[in-house]
Amino acid sequence: MTAHPTTTSAARVLSCIQPTGEMHLGNYLGALRAWERDQRSSDAFHGIVDLHALTVIEEPGVVGEATLSLAAMLFAIGLDPEVATVFVQSHVPEHSELGWIMQCNVSHGELSRMTQFKDKTSKREGRFVSAGLFTYPALQAADILLYDTDQVPVGDDQRQHVEITRDIAIRFNNRFGDTLVLPEAVTPTAGARVMSLQDPMSKMSKSDESGAGCVFLTDDPATVTKKFKRAVTDSDTGPDAVRYDRGAKPGVANLLEINAAATDRTPQAVAEDYSRYGPLKADTAEAVVAVLDPIRARYGELLADPGELERLLRVGSDKARHVASTTLARVHRAIGIVAR
Numbered sequence: 001m002t003a004h005p006t007t008t009s010a011a012r013v014l015s016c017i018q019p020t021g022e023m024h025l026g027n028y029l030g031a032l033r034a035w036e037r038d039q040r041s042s043d044a045f046h047g048i049v050d051l052h053a054l055t056v057i058e059e060p061g062v063v064g065e066a067t068l069s070l071a072a073m074l075f076a077i078g079l080d081p082e083v084a085t086v087f088v089q090s091h092v093p094e095h096s097e098l099g100w101i102m103q104c105n106v107s108h109g110e111l112s113r114m115t116q117f118k119d120k121t122s123k124r125e126g127r128f129v130s131a132g133l134f135t136y137p138a139l140q141a142a143d144i145l146l147y148d149t150d151q152v153p154v155g156d157d158q159r160q161h162v163e164i165t166r167d168i169a170i171r172f173n174n175r176f177g178d179t180l181v182l183p184e185a186v187t188p189t190a191g192a193r194v195m196s197l198q199d200p201m202s203k204m205s206k207s208d209e210s211g212a213g214c215v216f217l218t219d220d221p222a223t224v225t226k227k228f229k230r231a232v233t234d235s236d237t238g239p240d241a242v243r244y245d246r247g248a249k250p251g252v253a254n255l256l257e258i259n260a261a262a263t264d265r266t267p268q269a270v271a272e273d274y275s276r277y278g279p280l281k282a283d284t285a286e287a288v289v290a291v292l293d294p295i296r297a298r299y300g301e302l303l304a305d306p307g308e309l310e311r312l313l314r315v316g317s318d319k320a321r322h323v324a325s326t327t328l329a330r331v332h333r334a335i336g337i338v339a340r
Helices: 025-038 062-076 094-103 108-112 115-123 131-145 156-176 221-229 250-263 267-271 277-303 306-335
Strands: 012-017 043-048 085-088 151-153 184-186
Touching: 012 025, 012 131, 025 043, 025 250, 025 277, 043 062, 062 085, 062 277, 062 306, 085 306, 094 131, 094 156, 094 306, 108 131, 115 131, 115 156, 131 156, 156 184, 156 306, 221 277, 250 267, 250 277, 277 306
Parallel strands: 012 043, 012 151, 043 085, 151 184
Antiparallel strands: none
16 A cells, blocks of 8 residues: 555545535434544545536536535534635546546446445436446545545445445556555444434435424524424333333434433433423423524524635635645656646
């Protein structure tokens, strides 16, 4: 594996997110809060991968609006542009160029075995299927390799993408010399597993058709309270009705876990304070509102000041381009492409 070319002792960690929908409580408690917390203990890069979103977005204006909205939210949750590198993928053209080079170093067979391609195309049966869905892993490999990334926090469903990135990098290094840093897939900092308030056996999702089971980070206090008030529990009315038992009482366990995450306690400790569901729902809503209020306020400020939002993104994109252009130049030299 090639040596890390930077002098920083902190591991470089890359996490990317697509601008394809509103952020919700599950996104925040499950991942985004850890991004904010961990940004000072690592060399953190966070990319808004708008080019990837083009595989499913087919209308003008949508991706740009969603990108700015997501950027505002990332800064609103506390990512500091002077500490973490927050950038938009399309603002760093090196992604596209290295993406093509990576396509030339991955086989059709390797791409055809990617489970996410099969899953995504099956969901688009009878509709237009972009070739970008097939070559997606090559651009994703470029996203990772451009930044000499040490660690990529991923869930089990994304490990295959890091594995193919390593395979591509190894093949490139074997062909052209030791050039690319091999990233490691790591288990992300544990966050709360937030389930739907209406279907506690399923994860909270922005695709919730009614919206009643999903708490968005932009929901106002009245909406948050209403959603928690209607949260599914069970018909138990006994003295130990409020207890932490995810298997037997998934709805109650979900409320306890959300309350615990919002108040920095354990679900078991939260359960000790309640004997009835009503007060648990009300207090959980109140705790969530306390977490979301400053985020929603900052988010509104940033959207109302597009100049400041664009400035913050320029800071990140300039930092990202400095690293990405250095890596791409190294790749060009390794291949023997004529210098510009």
